[in-house]
């Protein structure tokens with residue numbers, strides 16, 4: 001599998017605090033990668049670096065074999081990175097449709113918005129991509145949605161405009177069971193279309209179910225980078241809970257401390 005994105009020796013300091021230490025990994029084309037780790041392990045910081053929101057203190061960002069020197073949000077968006085952040089950035093006073101198409105509106109040749117066409121597409125993607133309970137209409141204002149429904153709209157938006165890399169930071173935390181299942185299945189479907197994804201989650205069962213590879217972070221360091229075939233939910237649990245020592249212990253067949 002050829003590499004879409006490679007991070008090489010990435011470190012990040014916030015003042016005197018080093019929150020990422022010499023992290024390297026690769027994301028293959030069409031690969032679903034689980035980014036795992038305990039609270040504060042550095043997952044969201046990596047997500048922000050991959051999407052260009054935060055700059056790295058040192059290291060290399062290599063996209064499709066080419067080093068990117070100035071990694072910014074517009075630059076990663078141009079290359080096809082879509083990110084769902086923990087707090088999905090939606091505009092509450094606008095309708096679901098307008099949020100989904102924000103910045104990518106469909107217009108006629110005179111520049112007028114084709115609202116009916118956008119509403120129809122919105123209805124279709126809400127139904128097919130994330131099966132969300134309780135949304136009445138694409139015209140509904142986002143301010144009238146629950147937290148989980150709003151998150152699902154953000155996911156539907158990113159998934160619809162899928163490009164090359166979809167990064168989801170804790171996407172299922174506020175989703176109900178059916179919507180979570182739909183989203184996980186969708187990631188697998190995207191894979192067959194050559195789209196890569198990074199799934200940040202605390203739910204190791206979700207990660208294990210859909211990810212081809214798992215990267216476990218611990219105190220800013222990568223401590224495990226393994227394919228699905230070479231690991232198990234039990235080993236991932238040991239890595240997340242106990243770090244590198246936990247992996248060693250697990251491989252020696254000893255129980256969790």
Ligand SMILES: Nc1ncnc2c1ncn2[C@@H]1O[C@H](COP(=O)(O)OP(=O)(O)OP(=O)(O)O)[C@@H](O)[C@H]1O
Nearest residue numbers: 014017019037038039040041042043044045046217
């Ligand atoms: N803007 C910032 N300024 C200073 N420290 C920060 C900043 N952002 C994150 N950190 C620190 O970096 C470390 C890693 O945080 P990060 O949010 O990447 O962890 P995480 O693995 O995503 O955790 P969680 O699962 O709790 O979301 C934490 O110790 C956090 O306090």
